[in-house]
Structures are given as C-alpha cells and as structure tokens.
Amino acid sequence: MLDYLQLTGQRVLAVFARLGQATLFLYQILLTLPGLLMRPSLIIKQLYSTGVQTLLIILVAGCFVGMVLALQAYYVLVDFGAEDSISQMVVLTLMRELGPVITGLLFAGRAGSALTAEIGLMKSTEQLSGMEMMAIDPMQRVMAPRVLAGFLAMPLLTAVFIAVGVLGGYLVAVHGVGIYEGVYWSLAQLKVDFYTDLMNGMIKSVVFGFVIVWIAVFEGYDSVPTSEGLGQATTRTVVHGSLAVLGLDFLLTAIMFGDI
Amino acid sequence: MNSRTIEIAVGVFVALGLAAFFMLAMKVSNLISYESETGYQISARFDNIGGLRERSPVAVAGVRIGKVSSIVYDNETYEAVVVMEIEPQYNRFPIDTSAGILTAGLLGEQYVGLEPGAEEEFLKTNSVITVTQSAIVLEEVIGQFLYSKADEKE
Secondary structure, eight states, X not given: OHHHHHHHHHHHHHHHHHHHHHHHHHHHHHHHXXXXXXXXXXXXXXXXXXXXXXXXXXXXXXXXXXXXHHHHHHHHHGGGTOGGGHXXXXXXXXXXXXXXXXXXXXXXXXXXHHHHHHHHHHHHTXXXXXXXXXXXXXXXXXXXXXXHHHHHHHHHHHHHHHHHHHHHHHIIIIIIIOOOHHHHHHHHHHHOOIIIIIIHHHHHHHHHHHHHHHHHHHHHHHSOSSHHHHXXXXXXXXXXXXXXXXXXXXXXXXXXXXXX | OXXXXXXXXXXXXXXXXHHHHHHIIIIISTHHHHHTTTSEEEEEEESOOTTOOXXXXXXXXXXXXXXXXXXXXXXXXXXEEEEEEEOTTOOOOBTTOEEEEEESTTTSOEEEXXXXXXXXXXXXXXXXXXXXXXXXXXXXXHHHHHHHHHHHHO
C-alpha cells in the first residue's frame, strides 16, 4: 500500500518536473530569438521542411474533408428544404473548428514527429554536444529556427486547408448536388464574419502550431539517446501534440464562441 | 538540395498560404460588405423586431438592397429604432414606403422588407419610414387564435 502511494507520488512529481523542464527550455529558446532574426536563411530552411513538405497532405486532406462535409450537410439539410445553406455549414465548420484542428493533427504527425526524430538523432550522435564544444549555442542554431518556422507555417497551412476545403465543398455542392454557384458564395458571405470566424480560426492555428513545435522540439531534446528512446519520444510527440491540440481547441472555443 | 530551390519552394508556399487567406477573406467572409459602407441610411420604428439582428438583410421584392446597420431601443417611445443602410444605386423609394419585418421561409432568418409607396418625393439620408409592420411573434399569433376560438364557443 505504502509502495503504491510512493509510486503515485513519484509519477506526479515526474510530470511536474517535465513540465518545469519544458517551460525552462521554451524560455531559453525565446531568449535566443532576437539573435536568430539576423539569420533568416536558417528559418527558411526549416520552413521548407515543416511547411512545404507538409503542404501536399494538407491539400489532399482539406479537399476530402470539405467534400465530405458538403455531402453530410446536404443529407441533413435537404429534409428541411435548406440545402442552399450547405456553404454556410461547410465554411463555418472549417473555419471555426476542423481547419485548425485537422491541420494541427496532421502537422503533429507529419512535421512534429520528424522534428523529434531529427533532434533526437542529433542528440544521440552527440551533434548537440559537439556544437557546444565549438561554442555554438544549439538552442539558437537548432531549436529556435524550428520553433519559429512551425509558428509561421501553421497559420499558412491552415489557410490553405480551409480554402481547399471550401473549394472541395463547392465541387460537391455545385457540381454534385446542384446548388447554384452564386447561392453557394453569397450565403457564405452572409453568415461568415471576417473577425469572429476567420480570424479566430487563425488565432487557433497559431496557438496550435506553437504548442506542437514546442512539444516536438522538447521531446527530441529530452529523448533517451537510444534507438528505443527515440521511438518512444517520437510517439510521445504525436500523442501529446494531438491531445494538446484537441484540449486547447475546446478551451479556445469556449473563450471565443462560448457566449454565442 | 540546392538552397536556391528551397528558397523558391518556401516562397511559393508562403504566397500560396497568403493567397488562400485572401481568397477566404474576400470570397467567403463578409469583409467586402464592411468596406462598402457607402450607402445612405434610413431608419424605421417598430413595436417589436422579433429576431432581427444587425447585418440582417433589407430586401425589396425579394431582392437584397442593403442591410440593418444598427438596432437601438428608444427609451421614450418604447419602440425599437432600426437603422438600415441602403446601397446608393437604390435611391428611388417614395416617402410613404412601408417597412415590415418578414421571415424567409417558415423558420428562416428574419429580414426587413420594404414596400414602395406612391408619393413623388423620395427617401433621403436619415429619412424615417413611418408606416411599419412589426415582426409576427408566433406565440402571440397562437394566443390570439386560442382566444378567438374560446370566444366562438361562448
């Protein structure tokens, strides 16, 4: 019994210790950011690996999500003779929730895991220690560009995801189901507010991007430098990143749209 | 990979993201209608506006010609003052035009419907429409119906 209690206490303390480590780690990265801004080539290279290489999966997923949303919206709305409102449902769902959330999940799986694996391997092959030996701060040279690139890439990816989703919904609604083209766009314009819907979605995506990259980089930096530890760290990135996205999404939705 | 190729790819990616954002802002959201606030304003007083809200449409003969820009409660007359913004090209409404709050479909959104009158003078900026028809509140209608039924029996 006492052993059990001790174990629980240890676990809880370990969780808080990790959280503290992660926060200190983030603080160290943020401190190096001003110096990083003088070297944009590092950021561009990371934007390529986090942003450009995630673009394809975002495009494909966005198109299919938009098409499915339009089909399901039609299935329900046609009973009420309100099938013209498909666009409102597709656009609002994508902007407020699915756009940032699915982009976040895909981003955690595609870019987040790659970041963890890359940094974890750097650690296990002692590249990070090597840099310190050469008086290069790995925080500034390795971590900070990745965090900043993820932070910049997520809103762009989300915008692409939503836009492609809206076009996918358009394809189904106009060419599949037979809604008039003008009705599709004008009803969306009537209901969708630039600030409440689009901008709040973008704010969500920025928050998600920041949290995912933070988790990914920290897990890589903190990984046990063995092949097994690296695998565990990558798994943890995807699991924790996805859970963080979903949990934060509820929190942000409650703050942004809770009073409607 | 060549650093020039990477730079081009990132440039294309950023441009694509921004283009997607502008497409959403212009084509799908109401940002355009924020900008086109150049119409002229007329107001109308209603006893009851039902579910009318700001940015609800204003229509004549079913065609959208403007939107509700603000709704204020007048503390003196106990009425709702609805200020509407009409697009400038629709400037030929006689001064005895009447306004009613109607519902699109049975359960749809409420909007202001204007019914042109017959006078020769036209409504100008800040004109007030005097002939108005309040929103039909379903509970009131059902209540009246029940009362009239009860009266018939007696």
